[in-house]
Amino acid sequence: MPKSKVRKKNDYAINPASRTPVKVKAGPSSTLYVSVMLGLMLVGLAWLIVYYLAAEHIGFMNALGPWNFLVGFGFMIVGLVMTMRWR
DSSP: OOOOOOOOGGGSOOOGGGSOOOOOOOSOOOHHHHHHHHHHHHHHHHHHHHHHHHGGGSHHHHHHTTHHHHHHHHHHHHHHHHGGGOO
């Protein structure tokens, strides 16, 4: 029966010097970006709180009905999506 070949251990080793460099975007996010991100999340939260507490006294909120949930959560989701680009 033929003998199998013995593999060298370094056949599967990754040479760190052969990797291509990865571009990294420069610097942290601006304070305006962070302010808008946090502001959108807070506006969404405030929208839902106002809807629960005073919707019957505010005409356009009362007319929207359950669509207020979409508006409030929409603001919060846009703010949360912005966190993915926050540095």
